[in-house]
Amino acid sequence: MAVYFFEEPEHAARYQKYRPSTPSQLQEGLASHFDKVVGIDLSEAQIEEARKMDGPDNVSYRQGVAEEMKFEDGSVDLVTVGAAAHWFDMEKFMKELARILKPHGCVALYCYEVPHLLGYDHCSDHPTQIVQDLFTILKPYETEVNSIVWNEYKEVFDAITFPDKERAEDIYVKLKKSISWFIRYLNSSVLYQSYQKEDPENAKASLEKVEQRLLNALGVSSETVVEFSMKYFCVLASKPE
């Protein structure tokens, strides 16, 4: 299963470098609001990457699975899940949430879409089309997990058994990054990694073509910093009394 890519140290390192990272979100976003923050991932390689970051003393990391988080009954205020709920066994995860959350404890499951280049809508070779052409090549490697993300977590929302639940959509974060960063972002996707594993030469050529088409269309160099918008979507729920 593609999730095992995350157990490869190289992939975990690439991920940490080129993706909006949960460890930094835990450290910068949550650590000052809670006594204790614990980051869990089933991949030891991902945990190792997270541990390399300097962080506040109340943040720790451990290998584990979302369906069995090993906290005491009714002891947790908030569970956040970054770009991972699409891999979970939602039935088991819900049972675990019902067990570990305090009454009115919350869960936030979020994910994001491929960054969208801003300010180049006038290009005749449109950036969105260039990226779309790559995803058409990657179509044979898509799994059910991808469709959960493409559907912006509809299935995740439906699987939440707490009655108090809602979706937060259309959260846009702007990023200033180079085209070469964007190419490495695309490279770090599990879909692309599956293609690369099966057909390294054509995978490399496809990504080089995306880069070349983008540079030609935008009239910039690989290291030119441009603006991207990244769309996040989030499912929020709260445990009943």
Ligand SMILES: C[S@@+](CC[C@H](N)C(=O)[O-])C[C@H]1O[C@@H](n2cnc3c(N)ncnc32)[C@H](O)[C@@H]1O
């Ligand atoms: C796309 S990465 C996101 C990593 C990190 N949360 C972030 O936002 O950068 C998906 C992660 O989910 C982890 N994962 C998948 N299924 C899991 C499960 N059942 N329990 C815990 N982690 C899981 C994988 O090992 C992988 O590191």
